[in-house]
Amino acid sequence: MRRLRRSELPVNTVALARYLIGKTLVRETPQGRMSGRIVETEAYLVGDAAAHSFIGKTKRNQSTFLKRGHAYVYFVYGNWYAINVSGEIEGVGAAVLIRALEPLEGIERMKRRRPGAATHELARGPGCLTTALRIDRRFDGLDLCAPGPVWLGTAVKPAGRIGRSVRIGITKNAHPLLRFYERGNPCVSGPVRLRA
């Protein structure tokens, strides 16, 4: 596995969301590496009322306006962090939410972070994966195409059949099919009908 180059990332947020399925999210720490295959993503677009960037650039969402391949990490519901990959050119606010990973490396360490979770549950859901990989606001704005504590890698195993559905947990602009996932993978979050 090698790091993804920015030039390989589609300059289109929907295409990027699909492209990232099967790729690897890597978390480097002094204690070693944790990583997982990306198996579920959602696209949040320009002019999309469900996107954090819809209200314009603010201190919180400014990372979504960085050129594609940068991290946008935000805090939700008083307890959790979620990580996105910015998806467009500099100055345009759009991002891909990474919703679930299939754990690859550092599984024992992830289990210590998420006691009681089975391997396929360790990183199933946006809040779960950031907890498992110890990702928080420190990494907001980080370039995921550069060496560092968090980066994107090539696919270790090619993506299987990719499914498409509505996005999970939103009320505004809820109809577009902007969620992508690897069909039948037990590490994908959401109800069964949105995993098949």
Next chain:
DNA sequence: TCACTGATCGTCT
């Protein structure tokens, strides 16, 4: 397996 609920706090109005 689904539907519902409480916890909890940063962000923007």
Next chain:
DNA sequence: GACGATCAGTGAG
């Protein structure tokens, strides 16, 4: 002061 791009627990079928 209201509201979440969530999660784990509960109870019903």
